[in-house]
Amino acid sequence: MEKEFDFNNELSGKICLVTGGTKGAGKAIAERLLKAGATVIVTARNTPESGNANLQFIASDLSEPEATQKLTEEILSKFGRLDILVNNLGGSETPGGGFAVLSDDHWEATIQTNLLAPVRLDRGFLPQMIERGNGVIIHIASIQGKLPLYESTLPYAAAKAGLINYSKGLSKEVSSKGVRVLTVSPGWIMTTASTRMMERIAENSNSTIEQATQSVMDALGGIPIGRPAQPSDIAEFVGFLVSPRASYLTGTEYVIDGGTIPTV
Missing domain, CATH: 1.10.1220 (Arc Repressor Mutant)
Known part of the structure; x- marks a missing residue:
């Protein structure tokens, strides 16, 4: 018998976290999940100047290990569980000029934000997902994981490549325990x-x-x-992936780039 879905309220009762959820694609994703009926928590380093009052905001600098642990404990204490984790936080602040101008500090800061922050959050929230036999983790990577731009964002590209590989490995470990893990790799987004x-x-x-x-x-x-891409293009697809309609999807990377990557 085929399942029937209420597309307008399909995430009712779900608790979701979207990191970097106060602007750009993260904000669009958070609002899309909210529209589907979920309770949505968003994080960023700074309080947004304006935002959706229905989104639960928690300030957190996830490049710091201690902040990740504090956020995990606060969410589990306040909400009792987390059903959907969207690791959207990411970005590059490295200078242009190629490999020679990039210091260890540039590399370490970029890897902390783009790779280790989601790894730590997964580690914090996975035990309760596995215990309940249910959960969805989305890693927002980038086409730079396969198409690096060496002039200015090589550390970012390397970190996202690592995130894609890590996500695949994690899915093999936890999918049999009821947790779906997926990667979304956008191209250029007009934020x-x-x-x-x-x-x-x-x-x-x-x-x-x-x-x-x-x-x-x-x-x-x-x-x-x-x-x-528009932020809504990414948000709509993520909304599908975390929904019951995508219950058979796990361990896959989905590229949303308008055809930018020229290879299969």
Whole structure:
């Protein structure tokens, strides 16, 4: 007998955490899960200037091991469990100039944020998921895990490649225990920060925002679908993956890049 799903309320009763959930794709994911009926907790280092009052915000710098443990304990104490973990936090602050300008500090800070933070959160929340025989973990990686940009984001690319591999290994360990683990690797997303960057490029090059956007797409080798992703594109897919409709999916990496990666 086929299952019937209430698409408008399919996550009712679920407790979800979205890291880096106050802006960009993270915010869109959090709002998508909220719309599906879940109780959604979001984390970031700083309190958002504006946001959805229905999202539960906890300030946390997850690049610090102690902060990860504190967040885990606070959520389990307040909510009793966590059903869905979306490890969205990530980013790169390394300088341009290639390998020679990158210090150990650059590498370590990038790996802490993009790889070790989700590893620690998984370790914190997995025991109670396994005990209940139910849970979903999503790792938001990047196409840079396969298509590194050496000029400025090599540590980020290496960390995301590590996250993809780790996610696959973790899924093999815990899927038989009722916990699904999946990876989503977006390409270029047109966030508010990306929009501001396009405005700066346009101003500096005396071009239009459309021309600036095309120049970035060209630098990526082209995006066959003709545009960057919108945060909602990522959020809608994550909403599906964490839902009962995706109950047979685990251990897989899903690339959302508009066709950017030129290989199979």
